[in-house]
Amino acid sequence: MRTDVLVIGGGAIGAAVAYFVRLLEPGTEVTVVERDPSYELASTPRASGGVRRLFSLPENIELSTFSIPFFDAFADTMAVDGVRPDIGLKKQGYLFIVPPSGRDTLQRSFETQQRMGCNVVWLEPDELKHRYPSMNVDDLAAAVFSPDDGWLDPHGLLAGFRNKVKSLGAEFLADEVVGLERRGNAVTAAELASGLRIKAGYVVNAAGAWAKDICTMVGERVPIEPLKRYEHYFESQDPIEPLPYLKDPERLAFRPEGRGYSGGVPTLDQPRGYALDVDQAYFENVVWPALAHRFPQFDRTICLSTLPGLYDQNDFDGTPIIGPGVGGLANFHLVAGFSGHGLMHAPGCGRAIAELILHGRFETIDLARFGWQRVVDGAPLPEAGII
Ligand SMILES: Cc1cc2nc3c(=O)[nH]c(=O)nc-3n(C[C@H](O)[C@H](O)[C@H](O)COP(=O)(O)OP(=O)(O)OC[C@H]3O[C@@H](n4cnc5c(N)ncnc54)[C@H](O)[C@@H]3O)c2cc1C
DSSP states (O other), X not given: OEEEEEEEOOSHHHHHHHHHHHHHOTTSOEEEEESOTTOSSOSGGGSOOEEOOOOSSHHHHHHHHHHHHHHHTHHXXXXXXXXXXXXXXXXXXXXXXXXXXXXXXXXXXXXXHHHTTOOOEEEOHHHHHHHOTTSOOTTOOEEEEETTOXXXXXXXXXXXXXXXXXXXXXXXXXXXXXXXXXXXXXXXXXXXXXXXXXXXXXXXXXXXXXXXXXXXXTTOOOSEEEEEEEEEEEEOSSOOOOOOEEEOTTOXXXXXXXXXXXXXXXXXXXXXXXOOOOOTHHXXXXXXXXXXXXXXXXXXXXXXXXXXXXXXXXXXXXXXXXXXXXXXXXXXXXXXXXXXXXXHXXXXXXXXXXXXXXXXXOOSSOOGGXXXXXXXXXXXXXXXXXX
């Protein structure tokens, strides 16, 4: 079998790449190989769904500025046979709150966001208290609120992308890539667990937390590691005013969900690996104290569920690696290492990879600084707006 573009991994990123390749050049053959069509372990359905413009790097702000309007129009754009997918986009805003030590960084990011035309609001602690009377602001120095951001349903997004991609003529193969053939500076074919061999013009590594294993198949090492993170569902005994998606200095990140809230406290201290076991004491020991400190209403909260998932963590600098070049390979595109924000940037990154493959250059957003070269150069490009 032969295909023009072989995409490894059919999560949000792989599906977005396939969508934009077919959209921009409908004659291009696209094959997405996804080993688990139920997405049991994939990161996409386990994401919290947050979408925000609150970043420090202009590229990340641009990716959000592209992707969020794309989500606004998703039901229309992705409709198939009149069926409009529902991604449950809730624009209840996104709020970063920081202690005195974080004020200068927040201010610099705020100025970048303003310069780039984002609708963002700077809040001093008294203004914060006025908006959110339940919030403890005693240890806070400032906040930035982004009213046009919010969160969405990752399942709806993935289902919508997949259906549309199939309707545009891309093929989804339920199979596993177990080997890649390399000749000179090109990857020429993939071997699948079923025994099928697919020759390809381009290969896109969109395997998320498993991206490094795909790179190992071409004899290359990348600094992307699986990092476990819990998403908890919890309720508050006493009512709290309507909240946006909130990120606080304790790395606490949560948002309203149904009758309660969904979120957690991500930590880089987890050992890297694919194990998805749950430390039942984590909520009690880490998340609950952070919640109760910020809102007294959470003093008697209980955790009703904990879902573990994997970040595709870029241990080099926390910023995704996008484009060709790993191991000098010109037709092997890596699009992974999102370190916790790949869902929201899937549309912009999908389009970027499609532009690189079809037109040989970034056209919509210049993501050159996100390329592999910075790893070769040992020049990290960290994002200050990650928690
Ligand atoms: C708890 C949690 C909360 C998060 N919250 C947010 C958030 O609020 N906002 C946000 O933007 N992002 C968030 N993220 C990050 C986001 O989920 C990821 O960045 C994003 O889903 C990555 O998408 P992906 O398609 O690269 O990966 P995945 O969805 O994991 O897809 C990769 C696919 O590759 C397949 N695959 C792997 N190896 C092979 C192989 N050899 N052959 C065939 N197929 C293979 C896998 O089966 C998998 O389905 C969160 C992540 C977690 C875990």
